[in-house]
Amino acid sequence: MASKDGSGTKLSMKLLVDSKSQRVLYAEAGKDVVDFLFSLLTMPVGTVVKLLTADSMVGSVGNLYGSVEELDETYISHDHAKKALLSPAGGCASDKLLQLPPPETGSDVLYRCNYSSQNCRNYVTKVSGLRCPSCGGGMTTLDKPALVQPDGGSVASAVPSAAGAGFVQGIVTYTVMDFLKVAPMSSISGITLLNTFGVTDIGSLQEKTVQLGYDEGLEILKASLQSKTVLTDVFLVGKKRKA
Numbered sequence: 001m002a003s004k005d006g007s008g009t010k011l012s013m014k015l016l017v018d019s020k021s022q023r024v025l026y027a028e029a030g031k032d033v034v035d036f037l038f039s040l041l042t043m044p045v046g047t048v049v050k051l052l053t054a055d056s057m058v059g060s061v062g063n064l065y066g067s068v069e070e071l072d073e074t075y076i077s078h079d080h081a082k083k084a085l086l087s088p089a090g091g092c093a094s095d096k097l098l099q100l101p102p103p104e105t106g107s108d109v110l111y112r113c114n115y116s117s118q119n120c121r122n123y124v125t126k127v128s129g130l131r132c133p134s135c136g137g138g139m140t141t142l143d144k145p146a147l148v149q150p151d152g153g154s155v156a157s158a159v160p161s162a163a164g165a166g167f168v169q170g171i172v173t174y175t176v177m178d179f180l181k182v183a184p185m186s187s188i189s190g191i192t193l194l195n196t197f198g199v200t201d202i203g204s205l206q207e208k209t210v211q212l213g214y215d216e217g218l219e220i221l222k223a224s225l226q227s228k229t230v231l232t233d234v235f236l237v238g239k240k241r242k243a
Contacts, residue, residue: 010213011036013176015235018197020204024178024231025197031170033212034182038167040221042131044088052222112141133166179228210235 013029029037043051045061054062054069068085076082113120113132120134130139168174175185175193183189199205212220219238223230 010211010216012209012211015208015210015231017206017208017236018199018204019206020201022232022236023229024236025199025205026178026193027176027231028185029174029176029182031166031168031174033176034168034174035166036212036217037176037180037182037220040224042133043221046085046088048221048225050086051218056222058226111139113137113139114141176231178231180224180230208235 011030011032013027013033015027016025017023018025046065049057049062049065054066056062057065065086068082071082073082110124111130112124113135114137115132115135117135120132120137123133123139125139131137132139173185175183175189210216216234219234220230223233227233
């Protein structure tokens, strides 16, 4: 479910928190949140480094990115090689997370896929060259400006503009584990999960609704590369650190 605040559109999901151990057991999420999480799999490594900055990357990939940034044009094989590495096609050329509404910028320029199939026409983007989620082609065809959704929000980066678009169906609620395993939710699966976690004191469980915006999306991306307790790190530990 999406909501509006001063920084733009945010998604929301409901966490089940064990207050004794201060950890997220799992989350209940809709199609919009799951589409965002799955879209992280489509991001090239170069885009991930660009979004998170080379200094914050675990391992040595950040050093590769920094090397390309610092490399003199004399040593680059052709004009577009450096851009292809630092802002790879199909990635977030303007530092935007796929499937997640970015902070409002006021830009009304939109692009569509170069192909004209019905599925391709379901997508628009503010980033020229973004890969079409339907066919994989470049989205560089200039579209009509200022498309506005009924709630007043502008069409965001690669957000499906027709029902049924995206990665998953919106007919069920999904369970998102702390380590980002995703599955359709059922009452039986919820009971099974509590048994798996060894929860005996139901009174220690708390429901917590959290907002997922661009900043939280970056934190999830970063934590997903470093941690097995992503939701706890972002929405419990992270919030305490900022407080």
